[in-house]
Amino acid sequence: MARLILHGIPVSAGISIGKAFFAWRDNISTLPRGIVTPGAAQSEVERLESAVEAVQNELTQARNRVPAELKDHAAIIDSHLLIAADPKLIKDAARRIQEQNITAEWALEQAVEAIALAFSSIEDDYIRERVQDVRVVADRISKRLMGASGCLKRPLQERMVLMAHDLAPADTMELPLDKIMSFATSEGGKTSHTGILARSMLIPAVVGVSNLEEHVNDGDLVIVDALRGFIIVDPNEDELADYTELKFQFEAYQKALHKECRLPAETVDGYRVEVVANIEMTEEVAQVLDSGGEGVGLYRTEYAYLSRPALPTEDQLYEEYSELASIMAPGKVIFRTLDVGADKMLTEQTLMREPNPALGLRAIRYCLRNIDVFKTQLRAILRASVHGNVALMFPMISGLQELRQAKVLLNEVRMELDRARQPYNPNMPVGIMIELPSAVLIADSLAQEVDFFSIGTNDLIQYSLGIDRGNKHVSYLYQPLHPAIVRSIKFVVDAAHREGIEVSVCGEVAADPYCIPILLGMQIDAISIAPQSIPGIKRIIRRTNMEECKTLLNEVLRTATVARINRVVKDTIFKQFPEELTFYSSLIDHDD
Structure with a gap:
């Protein structure tokens, strides 16, 4: 048996077998949650504002890099630009810094969670999942606050299975798609942008994978079953043989479908x-x-x-x-x-x-x-x-x-x-x-x-x-x-x-x-x-x-x-x- 099978939601059909590579492992659970002195609160607000401005510039550049065949994805990046420019989110975070004397990262986290709570009672899956757009933008701001930028922690040297907490359209514009076999993310649902982008680029993808970041390490051999929504970690020889054959059969089936x-x-x-x-x-x-x-x-x-x-x-x-x-x-x-x-x-x-x-x-x-x-x-x-x-x-x-x-x-x-x-x-x-x-x-x-x-x-x-x-x-x-x-x-x-x-x-x-x-x-x-x-x-x-x-x-x-x-x-x-x-x-x- 495989060492571990993780379950998620298949959003772009296909099979891939390869080594895992995490785009960025730091997420909301690793943010600095510290107290600052009252005199330093204003500096934290200014640090937040600088990070927001930097992210707005990043998103603008990413939007300009959208190729002609994917030009309509610019609309999603536009929506993220609007979120980054929305004064309500940043003002709420700034208010929390000044009232609680906490770090900018922690204040931004609290502001996002307040929005998520408001969205949690929404009945419609598609609309409820739009809170992920806010999280994606906030994650990008948080990374800036922590001194990082960009989607990948280091350049890819070979074809890998890309794993991430989540992927935004702006992130994908930074990716070397010729070196990516498939996507797997912790966040996202049937209507998430990751799925829409993956389907457009014909890349297998599974989103909403439980415990992905806890149980998968860089370099682990994984099978991404984006037909059923499985991530198989450290597969055995029988599973590798079975999925190699299934991958061949699916690709032949896809070619037949495309012809007709x-x-x-x-x-x-x-x-x-x-x-x-x-x-x-x-x-x-x-x-x-x-x-x-x-x-x-x-x-x-x-x-x-x-x-x-x-x-x-x-x-x-x-x-x-x-x-x-x-x-x-x-x-x-x-x-x-x-x-x-x-x-x-x-x-x-x-x-x-x-x-x-x-x-x-x-x-x-x-x-x-x-x-x-x-x-x-x-x-x-x-x-x-x-x-x-x-x-x-x-x-x-x-x-x-x-x-x-x-x-x-x-x-x-x-x-x-x-x-x-x-x-x-x-x-x-x-x-x-x-x-x-x-x-x-x-x-x-x-x-x-x-x-x-x-x-x-x-x-x-x-x-x-x-x-x-x-x-x-x-x-x-x-x-x-x-x-x-x-x-x-x-x-x-x-x-x-x-x-x-x-x-x-x-x-x-x-x-x-x-x-x-x-x-x-x-x-x-x-x-x-x-x-x-x-x-x-x-x-x-x-x-x-x-x-x-x-x-x-x-x-x-x-x-x-x-x-x-x-x-x-x-x-x-x-x-x-x-x-x-x-x-x-x-x-x-x-x-x-």
């Missing part, structure tokens, strides 16, 4: 499905196109609100949206309107704290309460609609009243643009996300009011089964093939098609090889998934027979238990797609 990824997603008997991407930043567009994505089925618009110290202006949003629409044209781009709430702490607002944010003032409910914020975004989307194939989608609609209120505001914005003689597409499609049981039950009525549906399966499963998938005590109940879920999706698809509108499916169900034949049997129109999932899903669709899918769906609909459905589906699917099931499940999109 631009072919249409069409079953062997001619049923065509559109396969589009879920993204949250424009820098992911290159991966969408490289993966064979036919458009963007879900653009999460929240990042623009969470990456700057003030609410974005209409012109800032318009510039972002129009650029995306232009790049993707003639492919479709569906903009989901703001899906934040009272727990998301938009920077310029003092929002109430809620005991249960998931069931509170979020998504369309928040937008209907904050009409100025909502209309600003609607204007930007409408203006961008002339630059490409743009559609708009309202999230978390629970009934007709909410939908009609949103449409009234959309019409008001259209009239405002008419008066200002601002061009927009008057025929821009408008749809909704079906992610609440109430919306499922009135899908026939909702379908008469919109141009398309997108079924958000992650929230639909959570709300339908009454479980929090992030709660380890009940996560076993999170069953995508629960009879209630399968029947709910079928009910919505049928209601949409009766009214002549298209319906897509997004979330884990849409990227799960076991679920694809069932969705095809329902005759869905589109699948919206993470970019890295697209080639594998298209390959599965192209090897599927529609009649067999309908037969499997009918058998599943006649089955009353989850266990029985899982057995039926796995027995059927594994015989057809053993390779996909070996390599593909780690790439499932965990957010809709």
